[in-house]
Amino acid sequence: MALVTTTEMFKKAYRGGYAIGAFNINNMEIIQAITEAAKEEQSPVILQVSAGARKYAKHEYLMALAQAAIRDTDIDLALHLDHGADFEICKACIDGGFTSVMIDGSHHSFEDNIALTRKVVEYAHAHGVVVEGELGKLAGIEDDVKVKAEDAMFTNPDEVEEFVTRTGVDSLAIAIGTSHGAYKFKPGTKPQLRFDVLEEISKRLPEFPIVLHGASSVPQEYVREINALGGKMPDAIGIPEEMLRQAASMAVCKINIDSDIRLAMTAGVRRVLVEQPDVFDPRSYLTVARSEVKKMVQHKIKNVLGSSGTL
């Protein structure tokens, strides 16, 4: 088993009406939780690394941990750079063994986005690595970039064909109403995903893998538990799971989840530290945090992604 690109995963997912979970990794416990869940579900999975994660844990450690997870679980993994901001970080990840990179030119003009994305694609493809581009702007926070809801922009279906043809990207992240972070919508509001836009995009790009960022559903049981144990998470809701499931059955082949991992871990750590104030062994609370993440990932694979049993 090995680090693989997402090419075969996406082909099967598109035809099978399911999506692959791309879960953000920051440390050993998160990697173990995700890969053990994938193994038990016999599901393909993508481990993705943000610039912040790479700075926190260091490239070499994350690479070595991903390789260790492959040996431990005996499943193939894709290792992906999440939200690469420029050519340099994409090149560093390609040279450093990642099998997939995202170049996020969504904050640039259409022409500048194409030029930057094309440059990354040329380098990546020459090294056997696949590339995800982005068109449209999601609301929310990613790394240090904050996009206000009013500045978010749905992807324009009229632009996707030209973008994909001129850049040569292997997959495309689009904006249809999801947003980054744990504070997506106020309780009581009704989140809407623009399935009409997704449908239109998939007509223009037949059999082409579409990516959804900002797809955490912010499970209310974690928010309630964290706050009951002294936390101060503002009341907020995420993307309803049934909407994500519907997107996964359409052209969406990759669904990104980070915030729900953070919530699961935080709930687990708080529970141990509040209920057992004498605990000071990190293994005690990290064991619980790890198993909360594993449970959450397993739930997503079964109920949201629909990728169980597809290995």
Ligand code: G3H
């Ligand atoms: O979309 C962004 C991801 O949630 C990564 O977050 O940059 O804080 O690691 P981060």
Ligand code: 13P
């Ligand atoms: P969430 O913040 O909704 O988990 O989105 C994560 C993401 O899109 C990573 O690229």
Ligand code: ZN
């Ligand atoms: Zn994202």
